[in-house]
Amino acid sequence: MENALGIWGPQAILMAITASFTVLGMVMLVLAILMKRRWKPSYAFEFVFIGVMIGLVIYADWSSTNTYTAYQQDLNAEERAVAGNYVGEGEDAFDRVITVITFQWGFAFINENDEIARNAAVVAPGEKVLFKVVSNDVIHGFNIPVAQITAEIDPDEKRELWIRAPDEPGKYLIQCVNYCGVGHTQMKAWLVVQADMSDAEMQNMGENANDNA
Amino acid sequence: MTTHEDSAMRAGNKPHWKPENLVGNMSLKELLFSNDYRHIALKGIFTSLIMLALGGAFAMIFRSELMVPDVQMLGAKVYMTLMTLHGMIMVFGFLIPMVVSICYYLVPKVLGTERLYWAGAAQWSFWILVVAFLLLVIGRPDFTWTAYAPMSFRTGNSLIWMGHVAIFLVAVSEFLAGAVLVRNALSSKGGWKNTPLIAWATGTVGLLFMVSTFPLAFIGLGLLGDGMGITAFFDPSRGGSVKFFLYVFWTYGHPAVYLPFVPAIAIIYTLMPRFLGFPMWSYWSGVVAFILLAIGAMPIGPHHFQPLYTVSGPYERFIQILTLLVFIPSVLHVFNWTATLFMKPIPKSARRAVPFKFMVMSIAFIVYGGATAFLNAQIAPNSDFIHNTYWIPAHFHAMFVGFVAQMAIAGFYYLYPYFTGRMYNQFLGNTHFWMWQVGLFVQITGMFVAGYLYFPRWVYDYLDTPGWSIPQMFISMGGFLVGLGFVIFVINLAWSAKHGKPVADDPWPVEHDDEAAPAAAPAE
Numbered sequence: 001m002e003n004a005l006g007i008w009g010p011q012a013i014l015m016a017i018t019a020s021f022t023v024l025g026m027v028m029l030v031l032a033i034l035m036k037r038r039w040k041p042s043y044a045f046e047f048v049f050i051g052v053m054i055g056l057v058i059y060a061d062w063s064s065t066n067t068y069t070a071y072q073q074d075l076n077a078e079e080r081a082v083a084g085n086y087v088g089e090g091e092d093a094f095d096r097v098i099t100v101i102t103f104q105w106g107f108a109f110i111n112e113n114d115e116i117a118r119n120a121a122v123v124a125p126g127e128k129v130l131f132k133v134v135s136n137d138v139i140h141g142f143n144i145p146v147a148q149i150t151a152e153i154d155p156d157e158k159r160e161l162w163i164r165a166p167d168e169p170g171k172y173l174i175q176c177v178n179y180c181g182v183g184h185t186q187m188k189a190w191l192v193v194q195a196d197m198s199d200a201e202m203q204n205m206g207e208n209a210n211d212n213a
Numbered sequence: 214m215t216t217h218e219d220s221a222m223r224a225g226n227k228p229h230w231k232p233e234n235l236v237g238n239m240s241l242k243e244l245l246f247s248n249d250y251r252h253i254a255l256k257g258i259f260t261s262l263i264m265l266a267l268g269g270a271f272a273m274i275f276r277s278e279l280m281v282p283d284v285q286m287l288g289a290k291v292y293m294t295l296m297t298l299h300g301m302i303m304v305f306g307f308l309i310p311m312v313v314s315i316c317y318y319l320v321p322k323v324l325g326t327e328r329l330y331w332a333g334a335a336q337w338s339f340w341i342l343v344v345a346f347l348l349l350v351i352g353r354p355d356f357t358w359t360a361y362a363p364m365s366f367r368t369g370n371s372l373i374w375m376g377h378v379a380i381f382l383v384a385v386s387e388f389l390a391g392a393v394l395v396r397n398a399l400s401s402k403g404g405w406k407n408t409p410l411i412a413w414a415t416g417t418v419g420l421l422f423m424v425s426t427f428p429l430a431f432i433g434l435g436l437l438g439d440g441m442g443i444t445a446f447f448d449p450s451r452g453g454s455v456k457f458f459l460y461v462f463w464t465y466g467h468p469a470v471y472l473p474f475v476p477a478i479a480i481i482y483t484l485m486p487r488f489l490g491f492p493m494w495s496y497w498s499g500v501v502a503f504i505l506l507a508i509g510a511m512p513i514g515p516h517h518f519q520p521l522y523t524v525s526g527p528y529e530r531f532i533q534i535l536t537l538l539v540f541i542p543s544v545l546h547v548f549n550w551t552a553t554l555f556m557k558p559i560p561k562s563a564r565r566a567v568p569f570k571f572m573v574m575s576i577a578f579i580v581y582g583g584a585t586a587f588l589n590a591q592i593a594p595n596s597d598f599i600h601n602t603y604w605i606p607a608h609f610h611a612m613f614v615g616f617v618a619q620m621a622i623a624g625f626y627y628l629y630p631y632f633t634g635r636m637y638n639q640f641l642g643n644t645h646f647w648m649w650q651v652g653l654f655v656q657i658t659g660m661f662v663a664g665y666l667y668f669p670r671w672v673y674d675y676l677d678t679p680g681w682s683i684p685q686m687f688i689s690m691g692g693f694l695v696g697l698g699f700v701i702f703v704i705n706l707a708w709s710a711k712h713g714k715p716v717a718d719d720p721w722p723v724e725h726d727d728e729a730a731p732a733a734a735p736a737e
Binding site for chain 1: 362581588670
């Protein structure tokens with residue numbers, strides 16, 4: 001499935017750079033210990049190395065900013081009246097809008113019909129879902145591993161995220177990733193992906209998931 | 214310029230001082246209250262090692278809890294308290310005081326002043342930290358070392374104020390330690406071009422201590438006031454701002470990781486020329502890197518809460534670029550060390566020395582943990598699998614344990630003959646070394662894997678999926694091996710203090726292999 005940030009490509013390149021730098025450092029260290037030949041590296045060598053590092057900084061900044069800006073532009077699909085506040089037709093760009101209240105300790109998902117489900121967000125396969133997340137009390141985290149997105153939810157501010165729901169029906173984890181008190185471990189919910197259901201059935205499904213959670 | 218380059222003090226490749234039986238010749242009263250720099254340093258080092266044992270024991274307990282899913286030994290409250298104390302004791306009680314105490318000893322020796330200026334402040338710094346520790350243990354906070362408001366004053370624990378006071382006292386203690394470090398760095402004679410790198414390090418990091426502890430003191434007092442209902446800085450329900458908390462806290466919290474990091478680097482710059490018998494590859498590269506690290510550390514705290522923002526705007530991008538740039542001074546140091554190792558054959562004596570082995574492996578861990586920081590600095594991957602998953606503990610355990618703690622242990626092994634007049638046991642030292650390298654590598658790699666699979670931080674139980682339970686099992690096993698290595702380390706200290714081989718005037722003479730065949734030597 002497509003991940004929300006769409007960073008498979010850039011992320012793979014960054015991981016490869018990280019891995020090659022680790023390996024390069026290790027190899028140089030092992031060579032420095034084991035190699036028979038000895039020499040004093042020239043000082044110019046270090047400046048070349050710094051040049052490479054600056055190049056990497058520029059690349060990393062460009063890559064990250066591009067990825068995140070693309071995600072944000074999708075979020076602002078049509079218009080964004082107030083920064084941080086989603087109003088108007090912008091929401092039409094999404095198949096489903098779910099308001100999420102995070103609290104000590106759990107999630108409440110409110111769908112477009114104002115129906116509340118504790119601990120389960122019910123969506124259809126492949127849908128583009130907008131989450132409008134607020135916190136009721138302390139700083140919480142909001143992470144959907146299958147959609148590869150993480151956010152920190154601050155009680156001062158509303159936060160918006162979107163995901164593309166998985167094509168495969170099933171139950172996917174939603175979890176808090178910011179320590180928010182002793183009940184933090186229990187702060188989990190399910191993203192329930194269910195095909196061909198009426199709204200009433202979806203609501204039922206949410207309650208069942210709640211029991212399981 | 215040649216005069217500076219020939220300076221023995223700056224080069225640091227000759228012995229500066231002679232070993233003595235310091236431990237055997239001092240009284241308990243001297244150890245506790247003497248303002249002699251050697252006693253202050255020894256007291257700090259001993260106390261830090263006790264803290265390491267305690268923090269490590271807590272880790273063993275909660276690693277047992279995490280080893281398998283669905284099995285509970287501890288409740289959430291006990292688990293979180295142990296986790297909080299583990300973090301606070303290790304950072305404030307072990308890492309920072311350990312490397313600072315080693316610097317209290319090394320700086321007067323290397324600079325030849327044979328005294329610690331402002332020793333009274335160092336004494337106060339120590340005892341204030343002891344009070345902070347007692348408050349933490351009695352108050353048993355469970356708000357993690359970051360103490361995020363408003364959670365940290367709404368825990369339902371009536372003694373939680375002790376945790377807030379302890380945070381304030383840690384700030385006072387670290388401020389005093391920073392002042393002592395700066396004062397002693399300035400005592401260097403013979404001009405700044407002649408100043409050994411350890412004095413550059415303690416001078417710059419001392420300033421960082423003094424500047425960055427003000428926000429921490431404010432956090433301690435602010436949490437205390439908010440918790441008692443007197444103030445409302447951080448409580449959103451009473452008009453405070455959580456964002457304000459985050460900015461203030463991380464203005465300390467980011468420099469805080471440099472506070473143990475930079476003195477540990479300074480220990481490398483002191484030990485490496487001594488073991489190799491020749492000066493570092495580049496002196497000025499080290500100086501520039503220390504200055505850049507101190508400057509770069511201050512403004513970049515906000516990368517610790519990057520995924521808080523809805524939009525990655527110009528300010529977030531600015532922080533992202535600065536964070537990526539801090540990579541450069543760290544790499545300058547690693548480059549300098551590796552280049553130095555390349556210059557001449559590594560003496561047989563160095564290959565055999567346990568502190569040298571720890572030093573080389575700590576460089577390997579700084580590469581391991583540091584390269585991943587390239588990903589952490591960026592907003593996009595930070596909003597994916599990095600933020601608040603086990604990726605972050607993996608990163609800082611590689612840096613804090615793999616690098617700083619191993620460098621502190623290397624410094625301790627190096628100083629051991631100077632403190633006791635006897636050499637440690639080689640076999641036990643090697644056993645400790647290998648247990649730590651294997652244990653730490655398994656543990657940290659397990660954490661990276663778990664983090665990449667979105668394992669959340671600060672949980673005492675987790676879903677039974679193979680991607681989570683297998684890395685957790687490995688992390689625990691690695692942790693236990695590190696614990697066992699520490700036990701062997703303590704046995705070594707106790708045994709060798711009495712039965713170790715007495716050392717001559719120079720415990721670390723440089724001895725070369727006659728055949729000049731270093732490739733045949735074991736690859737420690």
